[in-house]
């Protein structure tokens with residue numbers, strides 16, 4: 001018997017979990033499935049900005065060799081300008097790492113930090129890669145509550161209660177997947193202060209930082225303090241609708257003088273895979289220097305703005321469902337009345353919906369949520385398709401009671 005490594009115990013990623021496998025079987029049996037399990041804009045007809053695609057094509061012949069392990073200098077300079085303009089102090093290109101998507105960089109950032117048993121404060125609900133990365137690295141993911149009653153903001157008291165001498169880092173996902181929350185400057189200031197006091201590294205996942213509605217302002221945690229070590233993540237998958245390019249970056253800023261060993265570790269991990277895909281690195285400079293066309297899509301009459309409105313209206317009209325309206329990203333994380341539907345197992349709920357209506361969603365526990373009373377909707381399908389899908393969810397819930 002060939003056993004998987006013990007490091008994979010308790011590591012999961014339900015976006016491609018058992019539900020996804022069941023959806024593929026149904027598809028093979030000839031049933032078309034509405035796949036709302038992952039935030040991948042291209043299959044729903046979104047296109048990356050033309051200047052980004054064109055720049056990659058024009059540079060394909062220049063992209064045949066390896067780059068520096070951190071990435072092309074021209075792309076890192078674009079990232080540097082981006083954060084300097086936002087107000088991050090002392091940004092240096094040596095502290096910027098380009099990766100095959102953020103996913104790869106999240107793994108590096110966590111692996112380079114943790115020793116066995118170290119703790120990381122991870123939001124609940126979270127984007128599940130964060131919990132998986134901590135566990136895979138031998139750490140303990142300690143989930144702190146994001147409070148639905150308070151617009152899904154982090155519960156600072158809960159974070160304080162969960163701090164221990166083993167706590168090494170605090171993860172922020174802002175704008176948040178799956179809740180769509182965008183944190184205020186004030187709450188971020190409180191969290192940064194806490195990180196300063198307890199010498200925690202802040203991992204700030206800001207992959208949706210340009211997908212904002214209702215003129216919501218966005219604050220990058222790294223702009224708030226020089227004395228805390230902050231690792232900020234973003235990339236092209238969402239803001240530039242180019243998830244398949246696998247292009248992301250991370251910036252180390254703030255208390256770098258205290259973190260030379262850690263930054264050295266990041267360099268080691270980045271160099272072990274030589275460099276990230278070079279054509280995709282060209283896309284990064286074109287994206288950051290180009291039109292920021294995503295802003296058109298998030299306006300009330302833009303495609304994402306309209307889909308958000310329909311999704312919210314239709315979901316909240318379903319008896320037994322409530323939902324906090326998201327301020328960013330392209331997800332909703334509605335709450336189910338578990339008594340009404342008798343839901344004890346949220347994965348079973350999602351499997352039943354899949355079998356009954358051929359709609360693939362991910363249940364709340366897939367985002368490490370602690371109760372079986374939530375699920376996530378991806379509102380990327382265009383209006384008509386989205387509307388039909390929500391009608392199917394409504395029809396299913398009209399008579400659903402879990403046995």
Ligand code: PLP
Pocket residue numbers: 039100101102103104127173177205207235236237243246247248
């Ligand atoms: N972080 C968050 C919060 C995400 O939602 C995603 C993708 O859905 C990622 C990271 C991974 O992004 P990438 O496509 O750059 O690997």
